Amino acid sequence: MDLVNSLNDRLLFAVPKKGRLHQACLDLLHGSDIQFHRHSRLDIALVKNLPIALVFLPAADIPTFVGEGRVDLGITGRDQVAEHEVETPPTETTGVEEILDLDFGKCSLQVQVPQKGTIQTPEDLIGKNIVTSFTKLAEQYFARLESKSENGGLTNGDGKPKLLTKIKYVGGSVEAACALGVADGIVDLVESGETMRAAGLKAISTVVETTAILIKSRNPSNPKLVELIASRIRGVITAQKYVLCTYNIERPKLEAASKITPGKRAPTVTSLEEENWVAVNAMVERKNIAVVMDQLTDVGACDILVMKIENSRTG
Numbered sequence: 001m002d003l004v005n006s007l008n009d010r011l012l013f014a015v016p017k018k019g020r021l022h023q024a025c026l027d028l029l030h031g032s033d034i035q036f037h038r039h040s041r042l043d044i045a046l047v048k049n050l051p052i053a054l055v056f057l058p059a060a061d062i063p064t065f066v067g068e069g070r071v072d073l074g075i076t077g078r079d080q081v082a083e084h085e086v087e088t089p090p091t092e093t094t095g096v097e098e099i100l101d102l103d104f105g106k107c108s109l110q111v112q113v114p115q116k117g118t119i120q121t122p123e124d125l126i127g128k129n130i131v132t133s134f135t136k137l138a139e140q141y142f143a144r145l146e147s148k149s150e151n152g153g154l155t156n157g158d159g160k161p162k163l164l165t166k167i168k169y170v171g172g173s174v175e176a177a178c179a180l181g182v183a184d185g186i187v188d189l190v191e192s193g194e195t196m197r198a199a200g201l202k203a204i205s206t207v208v209e210t211t212a213i214l215i216k217s218r219n220p221s222n223p224k225l226v227e228l229i230a231s232r233i234r235g236v237i238t239a240q241k242y243v244l245c246t247y248n249i250e251r252p253k254l255e256a257a258s259k260i261t262p263g264k265r266a267p268t269v270t271s272l273e274e275e276n277w278v279a280v281n282a283m284v285e286r287k288n289i290a291v292v293m294d295q296l297t298d299v300g301a302c303d304i305l306v307m308k309i310e311n312s313r314t315g
């Protein structure tokens, strides 16, 4: 098969090839009925049922490919987009546009230092060694910090800010840098905090919060198809985020119950054959459902059922 020629007329969609976002992206593609077969070792896969080619790339490289318009659509972390934009600010024709927050890959990029040490504040790190995979965001963070500090705000001959803090790049296992004596502090991602604590580190500041996002280039080759994919993915995300709650309640108690389950637009209310009783259907955020069921019981709802939403298209 001539793979390169078969890419003509296909929308290119970049997906993280490994790492923390990879499996969640595959699940999202599956839920969106984007069918493909990826041959082992090949980083391009043709979609069988839509004119799309998936390109499997490192999450960190996706903003570059989409930003330059080489690839139409991509999934990566908001942190990766922010890092890219410090180095390559968007213009009218380049850069990426965020279409959708995907509600997974949530974590924070934080400044971390040894738990047992003399460094207590980010200011204590000025002039010291920092190790990170996010060198541009770290430089921006320390440049701002230094500009506010007493001995900071220095400039080079060309007028650009002179950074006293030394920022070094490593591609992974950033948390080992302090123990190995390479860094006084690190800037790394924290989700549960397990990696940080296991390495004897503590967070002293947050540089940026992040989640996975769907991004598009400024001028995608097939805007209609971009909208179709976004709409399918939005449907899957909504289905994962919400459950459908149904219950019966006496009509006089409906107002109180509707306040607990206002639904996305409004609850669906239907009359029951039994006089003075109604049945209610409403979407409820999955994470709140236990509390919502308790509150519904308190206001007199009965026959409360909660159902998984397989897929959705909501306004």
Ligand SMILES: Nc1ncnc2c1ncn2[C@@H]1O[C@H](COP(=O)(O)OP(=O)(O)OP(=O)(O)O)[C@@H](O)[C@H]1O
Binding pocket: 018, 019, 020, 021, 058, 059, 060, 076, 077, 078, 079, 080, 104, 105, 106, 107, 171, 172, 189, 190, 191, 192, 210, 211, 212
């Ligand atoms: N612990 C985490 N929890 C949630 N999301 C994370 C976590 N770590 C990273 N991410 C998100 O995933 C993106 C890619 O990070 P990850 O470290 O998985 O990539 P990678 O370097 O390509 O993979 P690997 O670390 O396997 O080499 C990050 O930019 C961030 O948005």
Ligand SMILES: O=P(O)(O)OC[C@H]1O[C@H](OP(=O)(O)OP(=O)(O)O)[C@H](O)[C@@H]1O
Binding pocket: 019, 020, 171, 172, 173, 174, 175, 188, 189, 190, 191, 192, 193, 194, 195, 196
């Ligand atoms: O707060 P936690 O839940 O422990 O997650 C945070 C860790 O996850 C990521 O690394 P990953 O494990 O993906 O490997 P890496 O260090 O090779 O990037 C990140 O760089 C942290 O080290």
